[in-house]
């Protein structure tokens with residue numbers, strides 16, 4: 001009989017894989033179970049690292065800034081383990097203003113590293129945006145290509161001897177017996193003294209959990225257009241443009257359509273309108289690709305991280321909402337300490353599951 005691993009994780013997105021690597025680095029033997037569901041967020045994501053404009057509460061902004069600033073070190077450690085370079089765009093993000101009054105308001109809210117660009121300065125930096133009243137340049141924000149990031153995480157996990165990766169569907173959480181377990185659809189019991197729920201938009205739908213996990217899917221559609229009229233990531237109130245690998249990504253819709261992860265003519269028309277309002281020539285740019293993903297959204301837009309307060313063998317790394325690419329590597333390091341039996345970092349306190357729910361059992 002093989003010994004149970006030290007940690008079983010449900011979910012092979014950015015949350016599950018970063019947690020697996022961080023736990024394995026602390027000597028834990030980890031099993032990751034994933035079913036590759038259609039609409040999984042990490043590979044569908046836009047990949048912006050945008051703590052300055054993410055709409056996070058002021059108290060949490062410093063943590064998100066820290067997550068952004070530790071990203072280069074995280075990518076460097078991935079490169080050391082995989083020989084894969086994940087490009088990081090740190091040219092800054094332009095937050096486009098709708099009017100001069102709006103520009104002043106945004107400038108008043110912006111952090112000390114931000115630069116206010118009036119119409120002329122914006123046109124000089126990005127000629128395709130010359131017709132706009134201005135923008136705030138958030139110098140340190142940027143973006144990472146989530147497909148390249150996930151590919152590197154896949155390789156890092158494959159090369160880590162302490163991690164076993166399985167393809168299976170987990171159907172329930174089962175707290176009975178000597179060791180609690182995730183139980184598969186086929187009846188396999190994946191038992192361990194530590195279990196981590198990193199199931200993205202599906203995290204709240206797993207039967208048997210000791211409490212309600214308020215994570216719901218919110219669909220985001222994106223398109224890739226041919227052409228590259230801007231060099232910076234451009235953020236508007238209704239969407240964004242991301243120059244990447246010689247093309248332009250336009251995102252994203254925000255739709256309460258359950259677990260439907262398809263794109264729609266209406267969604268694509270919305271994205272075309274967003275792009276055209278920002279840069280009129282994009283009205284004619286050929287459509288290269290379209291896709292959608294399901295954001296794992298919580299009521300306050302913040303992730304759920306840490307141990308369950310009643311079933312201490314169960315931990316959560318879910319509900320990353322709109323900032324999972326940004327936050328997951330940072331959170332994984334802190335979660336791994338807890339999973340290995342250490343005390344939780346104070347930085348994790350705002351993300352505790354208790355802020356939402358009472359136990360169901």
Ligand SMILES: Cc1cc2nc3c(=O)[nH]c(=O)nc-3n(C[C@H](O)[C@H](O)[C@H](O)COP(=O)(O)OP(=O)(O)OC[C@H]3O[C@@H](n4cnc5c(N)ncnc54)[C@H](O)[C@@H]3O)c2cc1C
Pocket residue numbers: 010011012013014015016033034035036037038039040041042043044045046047048049050168169170171198199200201202203206219220221222251252292293294295296317318319320321322323324325326327
């Ligand atoms: C359109 C869009 C744009 C986004 N843009 C950004 C952005 O610019 N910046 C940013 O930081 N974040 C962004 N996000 C958010 C970010 O992508 C997510 O917060 C993050 O990827 C969530 O990662 P995850 O691992 O929790 O979930 P996922 O990537 O969805 O992974 C969950 C995995 O769990 C598996 N799973 C679930 N339940 C089970 C089960 N019962 N059995 C087996 N397997 C299971 C699924 O198959 C899936 O592979 C965006 C998301 C979307 C959709």
